[in-house]
Amino acid sequence: MNLILDTTQEHLGKRIVEELLRSGKRQTEFERIDTTTMQISHCIGCNHCWLKTPGICSIKDDYAPILKKMSGAGQVWFVSDTRFGFLSYQTKNIVDRVLPLATMNLKFKDGQMRHVMRYDHQPDFGIVFAGDGDRDYLNWWCQRMALNFGSRSLGVFHVEQMQEAIKCMWS
Amino acid sequence: MHVVMINGSPRIEKYSNTDKIISSFGKGLLERGASFERYAISERRSWDAIREAYIKNEEILIALPLFVECVPGLLLEFLETLPKKDDRTRLSFILQSGFAEGSQLRCGERFLEKLPEYLGVCYGGCLVKGDNFGIRLLDAAGQEKATKPYRAMGALFAEGDGFFRTEAKKFTGPEYFPLPLRVLMQMVFKTIAKKRFQQAAASWGCDTPLDAKAWE
Structure with missing residues (x-):
């Protein structure tokens, strides 16, 4: 199952879902979550998910079910507005709170320190963005972010290049 | 020189590694005759005061922890509330992280390099340093020792060249071990x-x- 996390004010994830259905994908193969009406706080950096309640975020809001779905998904796509050439803060809040999927423990991988992941399966990550995002930067960021979580980047696409993103969604 | 120092960490100040770094950096500023005022975005009720200080002053320094390769979501939200200014204002950064290698912070640094342009202000450089995860877990003497190097960087910053001097670049340490x-x-x-x-x-x-x- 692939997950589409839509934080955009224009609910652009709906357009992606329509395209997916049009291209023959079944509704059971993916899930879109519109987070715009959900209560999702920023990460407060308490480190409880590493050192006090391993794997569990201390913030009690609408995020926990999303994280659980992310953990089990094959792919996670962030559909995001952009500011300062980067993701919106709403999307970044969701990303920052992925930390319970990693543990406090460390290792070296490809010459750099990484946290040891908590679960055996890791989702891959992709981005579909709207607005004046800096695609080169977002690509670099997505690759780095995926590296940190033991997975790979699926790519970064402007919403007007949605068809390209959709090709990657079941590649 | 008068510096507005903003702690961009979402963690409350008492437990904030960035807060301890700012304290040490501030001592360096004072040593060289500079002054500063400090704020923290972790308290939302202080955002109006921070914004006002940002508008009124021309030397702004944001210190922040790296959160998943870039700035924390809460800081992004705060940045969205800032008005555009002109290039008489200089915006500099201290970017710190838990991972120790300099290469781990470069993606975040790149974002910070470009940020001032979006805000209409000029860029004063970014002091980059890892290996700070444990500061909060140390006792007061340990925190003092761990953050002492930032004091020298505060003194350097007070000389007016932002973080562009060789000493500031070398401060990062090894890119890879x-x-x-x-x-x-x-x-x-x-x-x-x-x-x-x-x-x-x-x-x-x-x-x-x-x-x-x-x-x-």
Whole structure:
């Protein structure tokens, strides 16, 4: 199952879902979550998910079910507005709170320190963005972010290049 | 020189590594005759005051922890509330992280390099340094010792060249650790470090293994 996390004010994830259905994908193969009406706080950096309640975020809001779905998904796509050439803060809040999927423990991988992941399966990550995002930067960021979580980047696409993103969604 | 220092960490000041770094940096500023005022975005009710200080002053320094390769979501939200200014204002950064290698912070640094342009102000450079995760876990003397190098950087900053001087660039330390050191550290990670982390967790009241699979 692939997950589409839509934080955009224009609910652009709906357009992606329509395209997916049009291209023959079944509704059971993916899930879109519109987070715009959900209560999702920023990460407060308490480190409880590493050192006090391993794997569990201390913030009690609408995020926990999303994280659980992310953990089990094959792919996670962030559909995001952009500011300062980067993701919106709403999307970044969701990303920052992925930390319970990693543990406090460390290792070296490809010459750099990484946290040891908590679960055996890791989702891959992709981005579909709207607005004046800096695609080169977002690509670099997505690759780095995926590296940190033991997975790979699926790519970064402007919403007007949605068809390209959709090709990657079941590649 | 009068510097507005903004702690961009979402963590409350008492437990904020960035807060301890700012304190040490501030001592360096004072040594060289500069002054400063400091704020923290972790308290939303102070955002109006921070914005006002940002508007009124021309030397702004944001210190922040790296959160997933870039700035924390809460800081992004705060930045959205800032008005555009002109290039008489200089915006500089201290970017710190838990991971020790300089290469780990470059993606975040790139974002910060470009940010001033979006805000209409000029860029004063970015002081980049890792290996700060444990500051909050140290006692007062340990925190003083761990953050002492930032005092020298505060003194350097007071001389007016932002973070563009060689001393500031060298402050980062190694971009990557050499292979023999990595091999040694890997052994430490699997043994002593793992034990220490579990001990730290125990002191927080945790008796669960740190690699517990919460959902399985």
